[in-house]
Amino acid sequence: MVASTNASIAQDKVVRIGFQKYGKLVLLKGKGTLDAKLQSLGYKVTWTEFPSGPPLLEALNVGAIDFGNTGEAPPIFAQAAGAPLVYVAYEPPAPTGEAILVPKTSTLQTVADLKGKKVALNKGSNVHYLLVKALEKAGVRYSEIEPVFLAPADARAAFERGAVDAWVIWDPFQAAAEVATEARTLADGTGIVANHQFYFASRKLAEHDKAAIDVVLKELSEVDGWVENNIKAVAEQLSPSVGLPVPVLELALKRQSYGIKPINDGVIAEQQRIADTFFALNLLPKRIVISDAVRKSGS
Template identity: 55%
Template sequence: MFNLDQYDLISRVADRIGSLFQQRRLRAFSTLFVVGLGLSLLVTACNPGTNSSTVASSPNSAAPTSQNRALRVGYQKSSTVLNLLKNQGTLEEKLQPEGVRVEWAEFAAGPQMLEALNVGSIDFAYTGETPPVFAQAADAPLVYVAYEPVGGSAEAILVREDSPIQTVEDLRGKTVALNRGSNVHYLLVRALEEAGLEYSDITTAYLPPGDARPAFEQGSVDAWVIWDPFQAAAETSANARILVDGKDLVANHGYFLSTQNYVDQNPDLIEEILEELRTTANWAEDNPSEVASFLSDELGIDIPSLELAETRRGYGVKPLTDEIVKGQQQIADTFYNLELIPKQISVADVVWKG
């Protein structure tokens, strides 16, 4: 298991990469994308539960036979449905008779996971809305295969309980912490837009949750844009109040992703993992207390905070509709207009038609 110092190092380097990304446009970012993989593999190597063979094959390798196929899944501990599926072991039971081995690789965050997907170290991943936009803009060969309707109430802009900030308009000239390239990045953009503010009207502090919370509590930043369950934990134990959540601003979808090469060669495995994920998602929706208890052990967050988070999130593994694709395209266009990504992209071009 990687320690906090390693995680902080990875996060700070990732933030530096993000800064260079804005300055050097697409070609430089593509190079840094591969550099970032090394950071992801550091996380993977430090995780005793990760099979080292997950870094072996190329995305252009020959089509596997039925007896040597693998399904290599990237996940985060906070990716509830995938983490539950890993814990339950039902996917392995389903695929073992078919001669398919399942391998799991843990990552610190979505961007690192998509770097691994880009170079063929994993075959399947789950992230929030924003990391796939950045990855596609860097020419990663990702494919959207399904989505999860997490919901806008599961992310928010927080301020301290005693803060004089009462409206989003009051953020003008203030410093706002967020994890760069995460789903809440778009929430911040939309909230500012709705309040008549420009993105340049605030100062952003790009911090991962582990750094953002102490900065928030100590008053080093004026507001924090964060997602559940970290949002709920801040509400219950860090004297945070919600300035605005994403309910009426953003959809806040999660996305299940693969690569074009993998889905072309293994459409049956994609269908089978989605089927198991649907079963797991249905169970999670019906058993919020059990989910909170499981995540408490995994994340080190108290059960009451996790139970609060469970009351405002959605579950499901659903096919990509035109409406969902249009919403993701809107995020991509917004980030391009803000020069957060270096070129326009077409989300519809990377949606699995299976």
């Protein structure tokens, strides 16, 4: 009876991973090694695709997934909404992997020229913070532009038909727009924002299935090393599923950062600055403390 009960518990242990169409988690899924590694610990894996970070973390909030990754801003909005998320790892800065784009024929030449203009962006995403800080650096208040909140595909359409004056976007959509439309960059994150990527677990997984998280992060690190040293091969592998040409993906992959690292005090402080900025702009319903959502060392 005990053996049967243990077997039943093992069969019920599932790590539900949320991933986006582009990134290291989708490559880990394709590699197929994680499923076997977790199976040896009594877990099975399920995978769910999301169009961007905010809906991925909404799914974590309602208990639909246990693990995923996004950029800097989505977890801040999710934590403010009460999501039981725990930061477990991050990637180094990749400031050129997001940018403020304008059409090649645009008369806009600097970020300051965005005053009074329509700017498309994905609300609550990494680029939301890039826009805020780039405007601040240029002496333009966030309230002096007209944000148009659109998902990447809709934003690209609006950008191409001239319905918006600028588009703040991340790779690989950024690279695709540069290659296909010759979009110009008013500013990327260089000297403005870090543009980190973070990996998250649900609090339940972090507290009760630490071994599973460690296996996921170990397998991700192996994929990370492979991508860094085989960019062309990775671009060729991703191209059919992402629906973007190999040269576009090569450009995006070269702007990524590599080396998945444990959360440290420095990156927590950076996240806190982002959270405080959004709160000051009344974009967050309450002030949050990032360290409340961090996997403690050794846990």
